Amino acid sequence: MSEEDIIARLKENVIQGRKTQQDEGMDEKLSGTPGVVELTRLALEEKIPLEEIINKALTVGMRVVGEKFSTKEYFIPDMLASADAVGEAMDILKPLLEVSSIETKGKFAIATVKGDIHDIGKNIVAILLKGMGYEVNDLGTDVPTEKIIEFIKKESPDYLGLSALLTTTMTEMGVVIEALKDSGLRDRVKVLIGGAAVSDEYAQEIGADAYCVDSFHAIKVLDSFQRSEIN
Amino acid sequence: MPREGILVPNPYERITDEQVQQIHQASLQILVDPGLICFSKKAAEIFHSNGAEVTTASSGDNPCWHIKIPEKLVIEALDSAPKTVKLGARNPDNALIMKGDEPRVYFISGSETNIWLDVDFHTYVRKSDRSIEIKVPEFHPRRSTLADLCQSAHVCEHLETLDGYIRTVNIQDEDITEDNKDVNKFFASLNNTTKHFMSGLTKLEQLDNVVRMAELIAGGKEALKENPIISFITCLVKSPLQFVEDTTDTFIEVCQRGLPAVVSSSPQAGTTAPIKEAGIMAQINAEVLAGITLGQLVNKGTPLLYGSVPVRARMDTLGDSYGSVETSQYNIDCVQMARFYKIPNYSTSGVCDTKIPGQQASIERLFSDIVVTLSGPQYLHCAYGLLDGNAVFCLLQAVLDDAHFQMLKFFLKPARINQPELNEVLKQIREVVATPQKLYIGYIRQVMRSGEISAPYPFEGDGESDSVFALAYQRMNELLGKPVEHIAPDTTAKIFQEIPGLLPRLNVYRERK
Ligand code: B12
Numbered sequence: 001m002s003e004e005d006i007i008a009r010l011k012e013n014v015i016q017g018r019k020t021q022q023d024e025g026m027d028e029k030l031s032g033t034p035g036v037v038e039l040t041r042l043a044l045e046e047k048i049p050l051e052e053i054i055n056k057a058l059t060v061g062m063r064v065v066g067e068k069f070s071t072k073e074y075f076i077p078d079m080l081a082s083a084d085a086v087g088e089a090m091d092i093l094k095p096l097l098e099v100s101s102i103e104t105k106g107k108f109a110i111a112t113v114k115g116d117i118h119d120i121g122k123n124i125v126a127i128l129l130k131g132m133g134y135e136v137n138d139l140g141t142d143v144p145t146e147k148i149i150e151f152i153k154k155e156s157p158d159y160l161g162l163s164a165l166l167t168t169t170m171t172e173m174g175v176v177i178e179a180l181k182d183s184g185l186r187d188r189v190k191v192l193i194g195g196a197a198v199s200d201e202y203a204q205e206i207g208a209d210a211y212c213v214d215s216f217h218a219i220k221v222l223d224s225f226q227r228s229e230i231n
Numbered sequence: 232m233p234r235e236g237i238l239v240p241n242p243y244e245r246i247t248d249e250q251v252q253q254i255h256q257a258s259l260q261i262l263v264d265p266g267l268i269c270f271s272k273k274a275a276e277i278f279h280s281n282g283a284e285v286t287t288a289s290s291g292d293n294p295c296w297h298i299k300i301p302e303k304l305v306i307e308a309l310d311s312a313p314k315t316v317k318l319g320a321r322n323p324d325n326a327l328i329m330k331g332d333e334p335r336v337y338f339i340s341g342s343e344t345n346i347w348l349d350v351d352f353h354t355y356v357r358k359s360d361r362s363i364e365i366k367v368p369e370f371h372p373r374r375s376t377l378a379d380l381c382q383s384a385h386v387c388e389h390l391e392t393l394d395g396y397i398r399t400v401n402i403q404d405e406d407i408t409e410d411n412k413d414v415n416k417f418f419a420s421l422n423n424t425t426k427h428f429m430s431g432l433t434k435l436e437q438l439d440n441v442v443r444m445a446e447l448i449a450g451g452k453e454a455l456k457e458n459p460i461i462s463f464i465t466c467l468v469k470s471p472l473q474f475v476e477d478t479t480d481t482f483i484e485v486c487q488r489g490l491p492a493v494v495s496s497s498p499q500a501g502t503t504a505p506i507k508e509a510g511i512m513a514q515i516n517a518e519v520l521a522g523i524t525l526g527q528l529v530n531k532g533t534p535l536l537y538g539s540v541p542v543r544a545r546m547d548t549l550g551d552s553y554g555s556v557e558t559s560q561y562n563i564d565c566v567q568m569a570r571f572y573k574i575p576n577y578s579t580s581g582v583c584d585t586k587i588p589g590q591q592a593s594i595e596r597l598f599s600d601i602v603v604t605l606s607g608p609q610y611l612h613c614a615y616g617l618l619d620g621n622a623v624f625c626l627l628q629a630v631l632d633d634a635h636f637q638m639l640k641f642f643l644k645p646a647r648i649n650q651p652e653l654n655e656v657l658k659q660i661r662e663v664v665a666t667p668q669k670l671y672i673g674y675i676r677q678v679m680r681s682g683e684i685s686a687p688y689p690f691e692g693d694g695e696s697d698s699v700f701a702l703a704y705q706r707m708n709e710l711l712g713k714p715v716e717h718i719a720p721d722t723t724a725k726i727f728q729e730i731p732g733l734l735p736r737l738n739v740y741r742e743r744k
Pocket residue numbers: 110115116117118119120121122124125160161162163164165166167168192193194195196197212213214215216218342343344345401431432464465466467468469470475477478496497503548549550551619620621622
């Protein structure tokens with residue numbers, strides 16, 4: 001396969017959201033052929049530059065997916081499959097990225113707070129953000145505040161996402177923010193909250209930086225943070 | 232005498248006996264491979280000591296166990312699980328008796344929304360002709376409170392078709408804490424309806440207080456056993472195939488006390504279960520069987536309901552789509568599975584995707600209410616008043632729903648066609664045909680008064696405009712004006728003395744200063 005071929009097929013597989021060769025994808029013609037993971041490895045073997053892989057295949061592919069989503073040709077499952085595939089490719093590229101000058105969009109830690117086991121929404125946010133180029137650390141569900149604080153101390157993520165779906169557990173978000181203040185970490189990390197129980201007002205009440213209705217809203221909010229940082 | 236509910240004459244079956252068997256077999260295989268992940272230490276120990284293969288696994292920092300449940304344990308549990316379950320009530324005439332092999336349907340409310348929808352009416356004037364006015368309902372969402380829970384129990388007490396009350400809203404008053412939530416939720420509901428009350432538990436530590444309250448009302452420990460006026464719904468399995476720690480521990484304690492519990496599983500086809508019908512069915516059935524097995528291992532013979540809340544994912548948000556047609560298909564499949572095991576079934580219908588009452592809400596609810604009822608589940612969480620998935624409760628909608636359940640109940644009365652009846656009408660036909668007017672009107676009047684003719688739609692207006700909401704609102708207020716039989720003063724006094732955490736404003740006998 002020529003370099004162009006590999007890049008073209010990689011992009012196509014991102015658009016199709018096919019992570020691996022086994023992935024059934026959505027177009028039967030592709031079944032059994034290499035997916036994003038195999039093609040990314042192949043690209044590396046063929047010594048295709050990192051920038052090419054990321055900019056000409058992964059990012060462009062994701063952009064097409066986004067367009068298809070906004071014209072309602074694609075639905076969330078399609079979007080997530082592509083994001084998941086790109087996320088996996090980024091994991092493969094990660095060791096090389098660290099020694100290169102290319103930067104990720106930032107570190108994003110996410111957790112469902114203590115006492116709460118709902119995780120569908122949290123997982124969707126994690127997959128999408130990873131596919132969008134954030135380095136995502138998923139701390140899981142029912143995560144004690146101490147564990148979140150410890151993680152932030154150690155790993156200094158740029159963003160902390162908290163999810164809660166119960167009115168009895170949403171108060172835990174306020175507890176996390178207070179604990180961040182107490183450990184002098186509040187200024188180091190932007191806190192985004194989400195989940196059925198919470199609202200814009202609640203975010204303000206507990207002093208979170210933003211409330212996100214859904215995962216797409218989260219992308220917009222993060223973009224706006226990035227823009228304000230640049231300005 | 233228990234409530235009658237409605238016996239479905241020839242229950243609709245979506246899947247064949249062979250398909251039922253295939254699902255059963257697939258579920259048994261799932262219980263062994265891949266088995267379940269269990270975050271409850273207690274449950275893991277119970278399975279282990281009863282011969283299931285239990286190995287330590289780990290998921291991050293949380294300790295967990297991998298459990299393979301052998302067929303033998305499942306079959307024994309299916310054997311010992313009661314085939315008839317009684318849910319009692321403060322008024323014994325409101326008790327529900329459910330037999331796993333009898334398609335008698337009870338209609339039930341539900342379930343713990345955070346949002347309460349208020350309604351008021353505004354008058355609009357036509358721009359081109361200001362003499363024309365119409366009244367339009369406006370809906371206003373707000374966080375639900377204890378007073379709302381009381382109000383909805385009150386109205387549900389008077390909704391004729393509603394057989395049992397599952398708490399409708401989550402109580403979010405400022406003085407409600409995690410510690411006092413359960414006792415207030417239970418008291419508010421039990422004090423405003425004499426029908427059966429079912430709820431989830433927020434805090435396991437409150438179980439004994441809640442049970443003690445029920446004993447005081449029922450007349451003692453034994454009386455509560457005889458007439459279990461409360462029961463519990465526990466989502467102990469999180470799909471796919473994971474026993475959650477807190478709800479599983481609560482479930483174990485409820486089973487130990489021998490109180491009725493629903494083993495409920497709510498996989499979402501597309502996200503937490505396969506999108507294909509065969510897949511979600513094999514999985515949900517395995518999840519419920521796992522719960523039933525645990526319950527029977529804890530306390531052989533403890534009353535359980537086969538609880539199914541399967542739902543398809545919405546493709547645009549990946550939220551639940553209760554309004555989707557597949558959701559009804561899965562529910563009917565589950566009704567058949569439960570009947571195959573002869574264990575009474577808790578099933579779901581009526582929840583809609585729409586956020587406010589209106590045409591879409593009516594269409595979505597009526598569709599699933601009809602088809603799922605026709606399959607004959609015993610305990611149908613048909614969710615009077617529930618909108619927006621599970622997020623919004625509207626009392627006006629509950630009143631509207633009652634009207635369509637009246638129709639459904641009427642429809643399901645057995646056909647009165649028999650020889651004496653035919654002999655009588657043949658005589659009628661001959662007589663009428665011989666008269667000059669040739670009209671049967673003379674024979675209507677007795678029948679009309681016997682309840683044999685269905686009532687007109689109760690919210691039909693008299694003009695050209697649609698008055699459904701206005702009339703239903705009027706009805707709602709009438710029902711709120713009707714008294715309810717509260718718990719007796721002496722029992723109330725005892726409850727307030729013994730049970731900690733009850734808010735004084737719930738005591739209807741309290742002297743107002
Ligand atoms: C599915 C579900 C479950 C599943 C969870 C499966 C899973 N793997 O998560 C199961 C059945 C296990 C479950 C269990 C329980 N549940 Co539940 N559950 C739901 C349900 C129906 C849907 C939630 C969901 O997944 N939605 C779909 C996803 C895609 O949406 P989402 O979570 O809102 O996430 C999106 C946004 O909110 C946002 N977002 C969310 N988090 C975050 C975080 C960040 C950082 C950002 C940026 C964005 C973001 O982006 C997401 C993607 O778009 C809700 C009802 C509802 N409408 O929310 C009830 C609901 C939340 N559950 C409820 C209850 C009561 C329970 C139980 C206590 C039931 C019981 N008695 O046992 C237990 C909880 C146990 C516990 N300790 O947590 C109540 C809560 C009421 C309350 N008290 O507040 C609800 C509202 C239902 C109801 N009306 O009764 N539940």
